[in-house]
Each structure stands twice: as C-alpha cells, then as structure tokens.
Amino acid sequence: MPPTAKIVLEDVSFYYGQEPALQHVSLEIADKEILAIIGPGMSAKSTLLRILNRLSDLATEGRLEGRVLLDGKDIHDPDVSVTQLRTRVGVVFAVPVPLPLSIWDNVAYGPQLRRGVSKSELDSLVEKSLRAAAVWDEVEDRLHEPAMALSGGQQQRVCLARVLALEPEVILLDEPCSGLDPISTMKVEEALLTLKKDHCIVIVPHNVQQASRIGDRVAFLMGGELVEHGSAEQVFTKPRDSRTDDYITGRFG
Amino acid sequence: MQIPAVPKDVDWREFFIEQLIRLMGVSAIAFVLLIFLFLVREGVPALLEVPLSNLLGQRWYPTFEIYGLVPLILGSLLVTVGAIAISLPLGLATAIFIGEIAPEWVREILKPAIEIIAGIPSVVIGFIGIQIVSPLVREFSGAPTGLTALTGVLLLSYMALPTIISIAEDALDAVPDSYRHAAYALSATKWQTIWRVVLPAARPGIITAVMLGVGRAIGETMTVMMVAGNAARMPLGFDAFLRPVRTMTATIAAEMGEVARGSTHYHVLFVVGLALFVLTFVINLAAALTIFREKRGGGGRFLA
Ligand SMILES: Nc1ncnc2c1ncn2[C@@H]1O[C@H](COP(=O)(O)OP(=O)(O)O)[C@@H](O)[C@H]1O
Numbered sequence: 001m002p003p004t005a006k007i008v009l010e011d012v013s014f015y016y017g018q019e020p021a022l023q024h025v026s027l028e029i030a031d032k033e034i035l036a037i038i039g040p041g042m043s044a045k046s047t048l049l050r051i052l053n054r055l056s057d058l059a060t061e062g063r064l065e066g067r068v069l070l071d072g073k074d075i076h077d078p079d080v081s082v083t084q085l086r087t088r089v090g091v092v093f094a095v096p097v098p099l100p101l102s103i104w105d106n107v108a109y110g111p112q113l114r115r116g117v118s119k120s121e122l123d124s125l126v127e128k129s130l131r132a133a134a135v136w137d138e139v140e141d142r143l144h145e146p147a148m149a150l151s152g153g154q155q156q157r158v159c160l161a162r163v164l165a166l167e168p169e170v171i172l173l174d175e176p177c178s179g180l181d182p183i184s185t186m187k188v189e190e191a192l193l194t195l196k197k198d199h200c201i202v203i204v205p206h207n208v209q210q211a212s213r214i215g216d217r218v219a220f221l222m223g224g225e226l227v228e229h230g231s232a233e234q235v236f237t238k239p240r241d242s243r244t245d246d247y248i249t250g251r252f253g
Numbered sequence: 254m255q256i257p258a259v260p261k262d263v264d265w266r267e268f269f270i271e272q273l274i275r276l277m278g279v280s281a282i283a284f285v286l287l288i289f290l291f292l293v294r295e296g297v298p299a300l301l302e303v304p305l306s307n308l309l310g311q312r313w314y315p316t317f318e319i320y321g322l323v324p325l326i327l328g329s330l331l332v333t334v335g336a337i338a339i340s341l342p343l344g345l346a347t348a349i350f351i352g353e354i355a356p357e358w359v360r361e362i363l364k365p366a367i368e369i370i371a372g373i374p375s376v377v378i379g380f381i382g383i384q385i386v387s388p389l390v391r392e393f394s395g396a397p398t399g400l401t402a403l404t405g406v407l408l409l410s411y412m413a414l415p416t417i418i419s420i421a422e423d424a425l426d427a428v429p430d431s432y433r434h435a436a437y438a439l440s441a442t443k444w445q446t447i448w449r450v451v452l453p454a455a456r457p458g459i460i461t462a463v464m465l466g467v468g469r470a471i472g473e474t475m476t477v478m479m480v481a482g483n484a485a486r487m488p489l490g491f492d493a494f495l496r497p498v499r500t501m502t503a504t505i506a507a508e509m510g511e512v513a514r515g516s517t518h519y520h521v522l523f524v525v526g527l528a529l530f531v532l533t534f535v536i537n538l539a540a541a542l543t544i545f546r547e548k549r550g551g552g553g554r555f556l557a
C-alpha cells in the first residue's frame with residue numbers, strides 16, 4: 001500500500017445515460033507519485049480522469065456511483081466548491097487548448113479568477129509556472145503574443161504551465177504527449193518527474209513505453225473495469241492478470 | 254495512393270460548372286457596382302447644380318431649394334445608434350441565454366419564435382408603433398407628440414433584435430466546447446467562462462451580428478417613416494430623442510414619388526441615396542477590417 005493516499009476511489013461507477021462507462025473501480029492514488037492509467041481505447045481512462053476534478057459533471061446525463069475522496073473528503077459533498085476543487089486538481093488535455101488569449105493571459109487565467117492577485121505576483125507566478133513546464137526559455141520574449149501561434153509542443157507545455165499556475169495538489173494529464181514530437185515529449189516527461197516531488201500526478205500515457213518511463217504505479221483499465229494495479233515494476237514484469245500481459249506484450253511487439 | 258484519372262466529359266462538366274459559379278459570383282459584385290454607378294450618375298447633376306455649401310447645410314427645405322443633408326444624415330445616425338444601443342445588449346444577452354444557459358427544450362421554442370419576429374413586415378410594426386408605442390412614449394415623456402425619434406428607436410431596436418440574436422448565437426455555437434471545458438478545468442465558473450472565454454472567442458461573429466443589425470436599422474424605411482415624425486430638423490441637444498426626426502430612407506421614400514424626374518430635387522434625392530450607400534459601406538468596411546485584424550492576431554482562428 002502507498003504510504004499516503006491522496007485520492008481514494010471507493011467502488012466508483014460512471015454512466016453516460018444508460019451506458020455504463022466505468023464500472024466498480026476502487027483505487028488508492030498516492031501523493032508524490034505518478035500513477036499511469038493504461039488500457040485500450042474506450043476503456044474509460046478519460047472518464048476516470050474527468051471524475052477526479054468533476055469535469056464529469058459537464059456530461060449531459062452523466063451519473064456517478066460510489067465515492068471519490070480527496071484527502072479523505074468526498075469531492076461530491078454538497079459543501080465542496082467545484083471551482084475550488086478544480087484549483088486543487090488541475091487537468092491537461094490530449095489536444096492542447098490554448099484559450100484565444102496571449103501566452104501570459106493563458107497562464108494567468110486561473111489565478112486571476114481566484115483572488116485579487118497583484119500584477120507583479122502574477123508576473124512571477126507566470127514565470128515560475130512556465131519554467132516548471134520547461135517552456136520558459138522558448139516563450140520568454142513573446143509572452144504577449146497569442147498562444148495559438150506556438151507550435152503544438154509549446155502549446156501543450158503552456159497548457160501545463162497554465163495548470164501549474166493554479167498551484168494544484170493533483171495534476172491530471174490525458175495523453176498529454178499524443179501529438180508531440182519526441183523532444184517535446186521528453187521535456188514534458190522531465191517536467192513531470194520534477195513536479196512529482198510535491199504533486200500527486202495521474203497520467204493517461206499515449207503508449208505503454210511512456211508509462212514504463214515515468215510511472216511509479218500503473219493501473220490497467222479495460223472495458224471500464226480496473227483489471228489490475230500495482231507498482232510499475234510489478235505490472236510490467238509480473239502482471240497478475242493474463243489480459244494485462246496480453247496488452248503490454250502486444251504493445252511491446 | 255493513385256487518384257483515378259478524371260474522364261474527359263466529367264472534366265468538361267467541371268469546367269462548365271466552375272465557370273457558371275464564377276459568373277454568378279462576379280455578377281453579384283457587378284450588380285452592387287452598377288447600383289453605385291447608377292446612384293452616381295443620377296446624383297452628379299445635383300452636385301453640379303447645387304453648391305456644396307447648400308448640401309452641407311443644416312436645413313432640408315426642398316420647396317425653397319434648400320437641400321442641407323446634414324439633418325437627414327444625423328437623423329439616420331441617431332435612430333440607428335439608439336436602436337443598436339438597445340438591441341445589442343438585449344440581443345447578446347438573449348443569444349447567451351439561448352446558446353449557453355437555456356435547457357434544450359427552451360432553446361427549441363425560442364429559436365423559431367425569434368425567426369417569426371424577423372418575418373413581421375415593417376408596415377405591421379409601424380402600425381403597432383402608431384397604435385401602441387407612440388401613445389406610450391407621449392404619455393411617459395410628456396412630449397407634445399408620440400411620433401418621435403425615441404419611438405423609431407424602440408421599434409428599430411425590436412426589428413434589429415432577431416438579426417443580432419441569431420448571428421450572435423451562431424457565433425457562440427461555433428466556439429468549440431473544448432474552450433469551455435478548458436476554462437472550467439481552470440476553475441472558472443459558468444459566468445466567468447462565458448465572459449472571459451466564449452464571448453472573446455466569438456467576437457468576430459458578434460461584430461458581424463452588430464453590423465447586420467446596423468444595416469437592418471439604417472436601411473429600414475417604412476417603420477421610421479410611420480412613427481418617427483419626419484421633421485427634418487437637426488437632432489441635437491438632450492431632447493433630440495423626444496422630438497420628431499427624419500431619416501435618409503424616409504426622405505427618399507416620401508419625396509421620390511412627388512418630384513419631377515430630372516429636376517434638381519430629384520437628383521438631390523439620389524445624393525441622399527449615395528450618402529446612405531457610402532455610410533453603410535464605410536460601416537461594413539470598418540467591421541470587416543476589425544475582424545480581419547483580429548483574425549490575423551490569432552483571435553479568430555476557431556471561427557473559420
Ligand atoms: N461525453 C460523453 N458522452 C457519452 N459517452 C461518452 C462520453 N465520453 C465518453 N463516453 C463513452 O464512454 C466510454 C469510455 O470513453 P473514454 O473515457 O473516453 O475512454 P478512453 O479515454 O479510455 O478512450 C466510451 O464508450 C465512450 O463512448
């Protein structure tokens with residue numbers, strides 16, 4: 001068992017209308033570690049991520065069963081503020097979605113919503129976040145140009161910086177490197193390895209190799225079911241379930 | 254992969270259709286140009302016969318050969334600006350409600366309802382204006398007559414609403430959901446998402462909506478002629494909205510039937526038409542340039 005469970009899922013199921021997507025998942029996610037959620041397409045990996053910061057609330061006719069605890073507190077309790085939850089649990093999507101604003105405004109967007117932060121505080125927060133996302137050097141002298149004008153890899157790292165500017169405790173990433181070149185991918189992975197020192201990170205990697213490169217723990221989902229989870233070493237070398245074995249060896253060739 | 258060769262006859266048909274479409278596209282532009290040239294041809298004699306100082310005067314009194322266009326131009330601008338000042342916030346709010354807030358079934362009712370408003374003939378709206386709005390304006394303002402600029406403004410704003418709502422709603426609709434989700438994920442509330450992300454992203458479309466609304470208001474003739482009182486006076490001062498006003502369109506419509514063809518008055522009316530044409534053109538050009546500038550800045554990519 002991980003030393004400290006940051007997030008606990010207790011028998012969580014999620015339905016889109018009548019369609020069950022995620023089924024009876026129980027899982028503990030440790031702090032200061034990277035959990036990689038792997039599995040074939042349509043196995044509800046994205047659904048699971050979106051539940052963790054309640055973006056799943058936006059699904060029309062979505063329905064959740066079970067409990068999700070963050071630091072022991074049910075995130076669906078009526079007294080939990082969704083917007084506050086989303087500052088604690090940030091998410092980076094597969095396709096970078098820079099808002100139609102400048103780079104600076106994109107990164108400052110979240111903190112500006114929250115409180116009366118001064119311009120100079122914002123400036124240093126923007127710089128800190130862009131540095132942590134390993135993109136500062138590339139955008140330093142064009143902060144006020146539209147974020148859309150950046151390359152895909154730079155956009156994705158700006159989107160990561162935008163999440164970091166929220167100063168979240170948990171970072172969710174849904175195939176963040178799927179459209180990126182190997183060098184950008186490497187930079188994102190290096191950033192994540194640094195970030196995990198004081199964050200809880202849950203990533204859906206775009207392939208098994210990435211999971212093995214950066215995952216401390218691995219969860220294997222298939223058809224909405226949690227087939228198995230454990231340390232990366234255990235799952236990759238001694239999978240308990242034959243389906244896991246098939247999946248990872250199939251991918252390794 | 255090899256693209257199969259196009260058979261010769263298909264090739265020929267393609268060519269024909271392409272030329273046909275090109276011809277239609279070019280003729281649409283050519284007609285606008287022809288209209289402009291026609292206006293110029295009929296208007297130029299007036300510019301030769303009437304001194305410019307007369308045309309730029311502040312009084313419109315054709316019987317005494319006083320042809321000051323300024324009150325008419327200002328009259329058109331007054332009712333148009335007034336109408337947009339009302340219908341832009343109202344229309345935008347309605348578009349936001351329909352596009353972002355209302356549940357599906359409310360949307361299903363509101364959208365066709367708004368199209369029905371667009372279909373009401375302007376005579377009917379003018380009639381309602383005379384019967385209902387004008388007495389109300391007189392009562393509340395204490396003005397001697399209810400046929401005022403304000404009455405025209407109220408009715409024009411109502412007439413511009415459907416245009417503004419439906420175009421603005423299309424613009425909001427074209428903003429990808431991924432933007433909204435990204436904003437929510439950054440802890441924005443629904444309102445913050447609409448205000449800070451959706452509206453800026455939809456801005457080129459909203460500008461278009463306003464411009465079409467302006468076009469609707471500035472070009473409207475029948476309704477303003479019926480309710481705005483038609484006094485060609487300079488609409489200046491605080492109470493301009495509570496006095497009668499006369500627009501360029503109403504002037505042309507009211508007087509064209511009565512002038513002798515080829516007379517100075519006749520030609521001056523074409524100058525009025527020309528002024529209207531140029532005014533609309535300049536407004537549209539300004540809008541197009543604004544949108545173009547923003548697109549180049551990367552602001553409008555997602556609306557393509
Ligand atoms: N917004 C949605 N509305 C309806 N069904 C959805 C939605 N999002 C995902 N699903 C369905 O849920 C299942 C799991 O999808 P997803 O979580 O995206 O899987 P993965 O990320 O593993 O590919 C799929 O069958 C998908 O069709």
Ligand SMILES: [Mg+2]
Nearest residue numbers: 045046047174
């Ligand atoms: Mg997915």
